[in-house]
Amino acid sequence: MSSGSMDKLRAFFQASKGQFVQKNELLALMEGNEESLLKSLKEFQKSGYLFEQEEGKLRLLAEPDYDIARNFSTSLMTEHIGQNAIFYQEVSSTQDVAKQLVSLGAVEGTLVVSDRQTKGRGRMERNWHSPGGKGIWASLIIRPRLPLEQAPQFTLLTAVAICQAIEKIADVQMKIKWPNDLLFNGKKICGILTEMINRQYEIDAIVIGFGVNINHEASDFPPDLVDKATSLSLITKKHWDRGHLLRAICEQFEKLYKIYVQSGFAPIKILWESYATSIGKRITARTVAGTFEGEAIGIDPQGVLLLKLDDGKVKHIYSADLSI
Numbered sequence: 001m002s003s004g005s006m007d008k009l010r011a012f013f014q015a016s017k018g019q020f021v022q023k024n025e026l027l028a029l030m031e032g033n034e035e036s037l038l039k040s041l042k043e044f045q046k047s048g049y050l051f052e053q054e055e056g057k058l059r060l061l062a063e064p065d066y067d068i069a070r071n072f073s074t075s076l077m078t079e080h081i082g083q084n085a086i087f088y089q090e091v092s093s094t095q096d097v098a099k100q101l102v103s104l105g106a107v108e109g110t111l112v113v114s115d116r117q118t119k120g121r122g123r124m125e126r127n128w129h130s131p132g133g134k135g136i137w138a139s140l141i142i143r144p145r146l147p148l149e150q151a152p153q154f155t156l157l158t159a160v161a162i163c164q165a166i167e168k169i170a171d172v173q174m175k176i177k178w179p180n181d182l183l184f185n186g187k188k189i190c191g192i193l194t195e196m197i198n199r200q201y202e203i204d205a206i207v208i209g210f211g212v213n214i215n216h217e218a219s220d221f222p223p224d225l226v227d228k229a230t231s232l233s234l235i236t237k238k239h240w241d242r243g244h245l246l247r248a249i250c251e252q253f254e255k256l257y258k259i260y261v262q263s264g265f266a267p268i269k270i271l272w273e274s275y276a277t278s279i280g281k282r283i284t285a286r287t288v289a290g291t292f293e294g295e296a297i298g299i300d301p302q303g304v305l306l307l308k309l310d311d312g313k314v315k316h317i318y319s320a321d322l323s324i
């Protein structure tokens with residue numbers, strides 16, 4: 001497949017401006033060579049082009065956009081994490097794009113970033129507010145060969161990596177509310193959504209989505225979030241380069257990931273505990289099985305929250321929304 005035919009196809013898609021085009025027209029561009037057309041489309045998808053297909057036709061939904069990438073890739077000091085990064089201007093959710101890439105065989109460390117998301121999502125099927133030009137909306141693909149039950153530990157590892165990166169770049173100390181909220185003075189600055197793709201009893205891939213509020217003014221938050229959320233810019237009264245911060249997140253993540261692979265979760269647990277805000281406090285945990293109150297006494301070696309109920313029993317909390 002020549003780069004000339006890829007260029008022709010790219011130009012054709014760009015000219016079609018998101019409208020459906022007949023596959024026959026594409027085939028004509030490729031001089032009737034169907035195999036070459038299919039290969040080219042697969043190449044486009046691998047490099048980040050998103051298509052919607054219907055019988056006999058398809059349209060371009062999004063193409064990569066490397067604008068916010070400028071200060072990201074220049075001196076990224078990692079072996080894998082973020083080395084294959086795809087930047088978009090707008091997608092529905094970077095989680096969904098990353099999952100598509102997993103099914104196309106995306107390599108370990110592939111990073112999907114979008115300037116804005118139209119359907120950004122959080123835990124418990126909540127929306128994640130993702131306006132353009134303001135935050136880091138990204139999903140990282142990792143493919144560790146580990147049993148399924150270890151996947152949730154990556155939420156905690158990522159939370160530590162983002163705390164360390166913010167500390168390094170902006171000199172601000174965050175707190176972590178189990179399992180995945182980064183807070184500053186009780187207001188949320190970052191959320192993490194970890195989703196797993198299984199291969200029988202093993203992990204095939206983990207897609208770790210993180211949203212960090214960077215350059216938001218108070219007026220950039222919808223009214224229901226104003227009292228609950230904050231941004232790095234509101235905390236420090238400065239504008240931050242998102243690419244620069246994203247690079248630091250990838251670098252810190254890779255360092256912790258290497259420690260995890262070598263020594264397991266124990267050293268990550270110690271770091272996580274040093275940032276934890278909920279431990280030792282009386283909390284309410286809302287889970288699918290009901291609401292429980294008690295003292296958060298720590299996390300177990302798997303990263304599961306231990307809640308001491310008023311009758312003295314210790315309840316293991318695997319997933320919940322906490323209020324402190």
Ligand code: BTN
Pocket residue numbers: 092093094095117119120121122123124126128130136137138139180181190191192193209210211212
């Ligand atoms: C939460 O706190 O509930 C998790 C929020 C996770 C948001 C990020 S933004 C990038 C990625 N794409 C999504 O749709 N969600 C995650």
